[in-house]
Amino acid sequence: MAIEFYDSKKIFHLSTPGSSYVFMILSNGVPMHLYYGKRLDSIEGIEETYPYGGITGFSPCDIYIKDKQQSTDCLPQEYPTYGSADLRKPAFHAEYPDGSRVTKLAYVSHEIKKGKPGLSGLPATYVESDSEADTLELKLRDEKTGLVLVISYTAFNNADAVTRSVRVENNGDEEINIKAVMSFNIDFYRNDFEFMHLHGAWACERQVERVPVSHMGMKIESRRGSSSHNHSPFFALVDKNADEEHGEVYGFSFVYSGNFEAGVETDHNDMVRAYMGINSFDFNWLLKPGESFNAPEAVMVYSDEGIGKMSGVYHKLYRTRLCRGKYRDAERPVLINNWEATYFDFNEEKILNIAKKAKETGIELMVLDDGWFGKRDADNCSLGDWYPDTKKLPNGIKGLAEKVTALGMKFGLWFEPEMISPDSDLYRAHPDWCLHVEGRDRTVGRSQLILDLSRDDVCDYIIGFLSKALEEAPISYIKWDMNRNMSEIGSAKLPPERQSETAHRYMLGLYRVLETVTQKFPDVLFEGCSGGGGRFDAGMLYYFVQYWTSDDTDAYERMKLQDGTSIVMPSSTMGAHVSAVPNHQTGRTTPLETRGNTAFCGQFGYELDITKMSDEEIKTVAEQIKMYKSIRGVIQKGDMYRICSLFSGNKAVWEYVSEDKNTVVVYVGTTMCHPNKMADRIRLRALDKDAKYAVRDSGEIYSGSVLMNCGAVFANGLFGDFASRIVVLDKVK
């Protein structure tokens, strides 16, 4: 049993193979956090591990423990509320009709169940059999108002992951205004951590940063209406000396794609309070009697073997128990996308020529990007007018898709379903369908406004046009783009007192649309995108098995970008394309070989005008595709290890070990070439020390022991700037 309850002491012990999570119910019914860390075989004495009675001055006293006055302000809390004696950042804050904001939660009951229930209307990790996890539902109530919070914990039996979510139920008879509801809170009885997170901007997403936790609060957040390029909804608390293989690491990832806040606060007793939830900035939710509200899921991962092990847990969990559908386990097609090849300047002939040439090289899917609809010759119009531009495509999407399919390729299409251009028939017909505030300017971003997905009619319209397109033409793939953040967040359909619900209602609407469309068209491969990787978060992976990692396609930049992305996201989800040089984002020229090798480390494709490539380049492309097809199963489904990172060293080295452990793929990406330098030995991980491994190209044989302890000179002979290599090793049978 992964969840035990010790009735006499009122202690809950949640365990995963390598971690324990323990809390107890105090005599006043308040749940107190006791421990999160390496698995405990016995929890004997754990309730004595706090210095009860050591109250800091000025902390209000609200409980006696062992006959001593005590304050919840000095005890580690499981789920603190505003209005109690705990004066630190509350996880829950609500306002009641009498104007009061005091919530005092006390234990009512609990239920321990096998498996993991879904979260209504929200994305979440899941199990395929009840034996995979156990779930605790802890019911807490505020006596005065009848408000109930059900805090859910799921402990996985085969992954060191514990998920948390909260359901707020209004069981009283008055309306409650929720002002903040975090999805989890943990008070650590230590503060010697570093805060690691992934920050960025358009075309440079998920850059790794580590800063020491101090007495200043530290917070990452988005107020942009989507999780955004700027901060991924993830952070980790890591030992100060933690690296890829060593140290304790606690990861926190949010399965949500809208405004979020996540961070730590170090208190007067040097305890670190960690939290994550929907951003309470500009948020409220009116809950009528009988209604309930679900806060999204947070996924906590513990590792006692560094950052690498934490990433490995996220990779496997998200690849197999967050991503869904037919393509979850299938090897994905090699694609070619026309965006950087043509931008808006294309016609049917040009696309077919690209497709024909691509087919010769072994490419499997032709994706038509932006510009195929309305009168869209630039990015300033037509979003919402999802009918083909017959000047460019005289035979429509259907005609083009049929011609591409006749070549023996699959056909894919770009949409930006959540948007509306002021210059569109849709806007002229429905000017109130966008997010806006009456009487205020509607600020455009990339010349567009955002459809108001908090409205059911708008969501139904999106489901309608996507269904029509997918029913009419042989479309096997959709690229779902989203190219601006929200401003003037307001809805014409909501009353004044509910306007601050708009951003979250938008997400609920979007999730409904995505759920409906992906379930209705299970054979279509959906790839998410938001100006590259702007909304590449765990929430989106519930609907999209892959995501366009970044608009930055420069191979050197990708060595960092894909490394940072891999802190949480599995390779199977990272779209990665070979593009033309000089690169359109950086002007840099990198070798075709390195552009290919680097893109191999994700969902591989091309994004250039293949018809303009020389015969020699085409030959290289065909060889790359052949090579990728031989290793894509290993990269997409194997275990990934970051051996070297450009965030801390001078090269990127990633190792992929196949599920059956028989094949190992090593990627080495370098930056500036220095003369007169010997290549380093690169030490691999997670091999069978007693087995022998043969390098596929050269036939050299190494023992697992040698590869892991001594290492091999995989970068030997690399010459020129941004050189790279892929080495494949097979276990000798």
Ligand code: DGJ
């Ligand atoms: C942003 C995406 O990230 C690009 O790949 C491309 O699809 C453009 N939008 C099209 O407008």
